[in-house]
Amino acid sequence: MKRKYYKTGELSKIYKIGRDSLKYYEKLGLLNPTRDKNTYRMYTIKDICNLSLIKELRSLDFSMQRIKEYLKNRNIETTKKMLKEELSLIEQKLEELLTHKDSINQRLKSINNAIDNTNVNRIELIYINKRKAIARKTNGEFTENVDYLIQRLNENLEENFYILGNSNFGGVFDSKSIDRGVYNNYKSILCFIEDDSVRSNFILDEGYYVTYTYRGDYKQSSRVLPMMYKFIKANNYVVLGDPIEIYKIDIYETDTEDEYVTQVQIPVKLLMDC
Incomplete structure (x- = not known):
């Protein structure tokens, strides 16, 4: 029964x-x-x-x-309508999951590239294509925690970005502070985005960049920047803009500071281009 x-x-x-x-x-x-x-x-x-x-x-x-x-x-009609709504939501979730999957694969690739294909502790001159980014200005009179700034940058994005394994974050140094011997002030924090994105509010022009990549605590700008400017002067390059630093591996990927990977880039013009 x-x-x-x-x-x-x-x-x-x-x-x-x-x-x-x-x-x-x-x-x-x-x-x-x-x-x-x-x-x-x-x-x-x-x-x-x-x-x-x-x-x-x-x-x-x-x-x-x-x-x-x-x-x-x-009833039958409202159930059919509800099932169609369910299908639509499932399709949307599948698209979100596929996007998340692509992001995870890209972040794994970024981590592997930072580990396997990066020349550390060597000044290099490289040519970089134009890059689009979303930037948020900071207060140049004081240094904010970079990780906090990344969270603030999220407010400028229409959707959340994934932090873990994302090597697309960077900071733009304040050149005027550097001239005064202050190497830890930022003009803005930025996140690089796809070339076809229409949300960009910051462009880094293509061209030559003097770069230096180092491991360890990413607060080494007072050592790295003077060395890079000395190299630029010795080679008669012309500085075209503010230095930027890119956080390839940082606190979001590891608690071990020795595993951090940071790259500093300074846009320059070669003597032959002047």
């Missing part, structure tokens, strides 16, 4: 859902348990059906209001 009623504890155990949630659904009118002679809540097969639907729809982030509308007016 089929059972007609189920107790709160049974539903809570079967569906792995708290008693408070069951009471909340009851308050919304989504579940309608009766009471036995001991005033215990007793749920019907219809309540169980509704609870299954609630769990399914909540897993796809349907609002409680939308779920309530559907359960209060459930």
Whole structure:
């Protein structure tokens, strides 16, 4: 003989859902348990059906209001409409997951490149193509924590970016502070973005850059920048703009400072181009 009623504890155990949630659904009118002679809540097969639907729809982030509308007016037509909405949301989630997968693969590639294909502790002259970025200005009169600035930069983006393994973050030094012998002030923090993106508010022109990559604590600018400017002067290059530093591997990837990888870049014009 089929059972007609189920107790709160049974539903809570079967569906792995708290008693408070069951009471909340009851308050919304989504579940309608009766009471036995001991005033215990007793749920019907219809309540169980509704609870299954609630769990399914909540897993796809349907609002409680939308779920309530559907359960209060459930027929073939509204079910077909709801199923189409579910398919649309699933497609959206699949697209988000594929984007996340691509991002993870790119971040793994970035970490491997930083480890395997980086010349450390050597000044180099390299040609870099134009890069687009989103930048946020900082207060040049004091140094803010770089990681804090990265979080602030997130406010400028339409969607969240992934921090872990993302070597697209950088800081733009304040050249005027450097002239005064202050090497730890930034004009802005930036995040490089795809070439076809229309959200850019900062462009780094293509051309030659004097670069230096080092491991360890990324607060080594007071040592690195004077050395790079000395190299530029010795080779009669012309500085074209503010230095930038790129955080290839930092605190988001490792707690071991010796594993940090930072690259400083200074745009220059060669004597032959003058």
